[in-house]
Every structure is written in structure tokens, then in C-alpha cells.
Amino acid sequence: MAALCRDCCIPFRSGSDCPRCGSTRVIEHGELFDLSIAHVDCDAFYASVEKRDRPELADRPVIVGHPGGRGVVTTACYVARRFGPRSAMPMFKALELCPQAVVIPPDMAKYRTVSQEIRALFAMVTPLVEPLSLDEAYLDLSAGVRLVDRSPAVLLARLQRAIERRVGITVSAGLSYNKFLAKMASDREKPRGFSVIGRAEAVGLLAPMPVGALFGVGAATAQRMRDAGIDTVGQLQTMAEAELVARFGKFGRALFLMARGEDGRRVIPDRPAKSVSNETTFARDISDPARLTAALSALAEKVAGRLARGKLSGRTVVLKLKTADFQVLTRNHKLAAPTARAEQLLRVAGALLEREADGRAFRLIGIGVGDLCDAAEADPPDLFEE
Ligand code: TTP
Ligand code: MG
Numbered sequence: 001m002a003a004l005c006r007d008c009c010i011p012f013r014s015g016s017d018c019p020r021c022g023s024t025r026v027i028e029h030g031e032l033f034d035l036s037i038a039h040v041d042c043d044a045f046y047a048s049v050e051k052r053d054r055p056e057l058a059d060r061p062v063i064v065g066h067p068g069g070r071g072v073v074t075t076a077c078y079v080a081r082r083f084g085p086r087s088a089m090p091m092f093k094a095l096e097l098c099p100q101a102v103v104i105p106p107d108m109a110k111y112r113t114v115s116q117e118i119r120a121l122f123a124m125v126t127p128l129v130e131p132l133s134l135d136e137a138y139l140d141l142s143a144g145v146r147l148v149d150r151s152p153a154v155l156l157a158r159l160q161r162a163i164e165r166r167v168g169i170t171v172s173a174g175l176s177y178n179k180f181l182a183k184m185a186s187d188r189e190k191p192r193g194f195s196v197i198g199r200a201e202a203v204g205l206l207a208p209m210p211v212g213a214l215f216g217v218g219a220a221t222a223q224r225m226r227d228a229g230i231d232t233v234g235q236l237q238t239m240a241e242a243e244l245v246a247r248f249g250k251f252g253r254a255l256f257l258m259a260r261g262e263d264g265r266r267v268i269p270d271r272p273a274k275s276v277s278n279e280t281t282f283a284r285d286i287s288d289p290a291r292l293t294a295a296l297s298a299l300a301e302k303v304a305g306r307l308a309r310g311k312l313s314g315r316t317v318v319l320k321l322k323t324a325d326f327q328v329l330t331r332n333h334k335l336a337a338p339t340a341r342a343e344q345l346l347r348v349a350g351a352l353l354e355r356e357a358d359g360r361a362f363r364l365i366g367i368g369v370g371d372l373c374d375a376a377e378a379d380p381p382d383l384f385e386e
Pocket of ligand 1: 073
């Protein structure tokens, strides 16, 4: 069977140890050299960066987050996770579970720099890199795309090693034949994992999984499915495409394909959307500030939803108005920190609206967010809140 040493990154034909360096960190997989879509995700990203910079903390439980008050955990390192702390857990609770943890406030500028260093290494191997956030990306390592004439598995192992040596943190990698399964693979052996999902095993591997494991199936959809008696991906595999479409609409087709391990999405390099906005034209012109605010509120929800789907946040909030006589007004406000939250968007745009809604009638209202950045940078907890 095809095998690869993760330490010296050479391919060879099966065997439990590396014939060259004797390492036991060997991957064996029948399709190892036939798969070319990769997903890389940093292990306990913020915490790993902090540990890199303070090696004396290597074996200590480290939590990144604002200490005290109503702060939450942004990252718990793998040592801390053994005691229970997790991302998004209230800090007081995390410290109840792991009182010996070292708490470090986040340093987003530093994590952005590290992220850029990692992306620079990716760029040496392929131009088709699609970052999903600061700490994860898809890579297309197909022949004809990749910049180095080595098999994708070898390139991925080398990248993993290069990130460890040059950047100083560990990442987990997934290798498969599409994005959905590559991402699933990278999550299977964290931390410092290298996991492969081939065509031969995909259907069987997916079958026992809960429906929530499928891309795009959130808590609400999963509940709807369970209510309909569908708990596992295996059950979806037995259903006809027409039946899934009848039950779940357009998404039914995606479900049908994904349950079989199929995903046609391409790896699309960094698309820098410039702004995200939504607007609405009224059936009749509106001058009532309360009704304008209500319209704005619905639009803010939509914009926040789109930001969330794109894992984006933005720093500049834009209010757009069109008067009854077709004059377009735009008003901007730049925030101290990016946001992805509907309430925050509405609060800022609402304040801009207050100045304009002076009795004039408007035929259109819109809200937008510019200066887009990564969702991970959004809405840092207020340093001064108690
Ligand atoms: P993740 O990749 O979800 O988590 P992780 O890298 O900390 O851990 P692992 O991948 O090994 O499971 O998120 C990447 C970073 O994004 C994380 O280090 C901190 C930030 N983040 C938050 O700020 N809040 C959150 O709720 C989550 C999940 C992540
Ligand atoms: Mg991660």
C-alpha cells in the first residue's frame, strides 16, 4: 500500500516504519497518491502562538481570552482541554474546571501575522489557496495547478513540517478528493494530525455519522431531520434524490450528493469581497422613523447572516437612503473594531438614520458593511466591561 513518512516526507511502499529515518509517524492509505484537495487547520491556534512565544508554558494549560468578568474563552490549548475548557465557554466556568490555567489576553495583530506567514508557505506550493479564517484554508494540489512537481500527500506533509519548523506551531491536515471530506479529515486526528479520506471508504465512513456532520446542516436543520426520523447520514444515503428535494427543497440535492461523499465546490482563492450590503425599496415612500428603523433592522439581520456565512466581519457601517425625489444619500461610520453582529450594525446605522429621518420621505433604505475582514477579528470583548 502507498505510504508516506511524516518526518522525512518521503513516499514508499507500505511498512510500519520509515525505511529511511525509521520514524513511526507513517501514513498508509490505498489512495494516498490519488487525492489532491487538502484542508489545513491550525491546532488551538491562538494558544499555540502564545505557547510558541513562551516556551516555558509548553506543558501548562493555557487559555486565550480576556480574564475575569464576563469574558469568554477564545482558545483553550490541548492541555487545558483535558480539564474541560472550550472555545466560547465563559471564562469563570473554564477557570472553575481548570483553575491552574494560565490566561493570556488575545493579540489579534500577532495571530494575523502568523496567519500571513502560513499563507506565504501555502503560496509556495499552490496558487489555489482558499482561506476560511485566520487559521484554516483549503488547498488545491492537483497536477496542473500545483507549483511543485511532487504528489499532494508529500507536499502536504512538507507544508505541515515547514509550518512547525518555520512558524513554530502545529497544524492538522486533511487530504481527500473534495473540500467537504478534506475538512472532515483534518478534524479527525487533531492535534498534529494527517488524515486521509479516499473514495473507497467515504460512503461507509459517512454512514454512521449524525446528519449534523454534513456541510450546511446546522442545529435547526438537524433537528428538522431528526423530527422526520432521519438521524444518520446512512439514512440519507438510502433516500432517493427526488424524495430529499421534496422534503428539503433545493438543499435536498446537496444533501443527496454530500451523503455520498460528493461535493462539487472548487477551491477558490481569496475573493476579496469589498462590501456586503442589502437594501429594500418600499412599495410606498416612508418618513416615519420607527418604520424606517424596522426596515433597517430586517436588513441588518440579512447582512449579519451573509457575513456569518462568509466568515466575515466589517469595520465600516454604511447607511444608504434614497429620497422620494431619487436623491441617494450614503452615510458611513467607522468602528473601533470590526463587527459581524446584527445588533451592532443596527445600532450604528440607526444612529446615522436618526440624523437623516427628519420628516423627509424615503423610497429606499439600505445597510452595508465595508472594510471587510475575517470573522475571527470581530467583536472583541469589551476590555472595560465588568
Ligand atoms: P478553531 O480552528 O475552531 O479552533 P482552534 O484552532 O482553537 O482549535 P482546533 O482547531 O485545534 O480545534 O478556531 C481558530 C481560532 O479562532 C481559535 O484559536 C480562536 C478563534 N475562535 C474564537 O475566537 N472563538 C470561537 O468560538 C472559536 C471556535 C474560535
Ligand atoms: Mg483550528
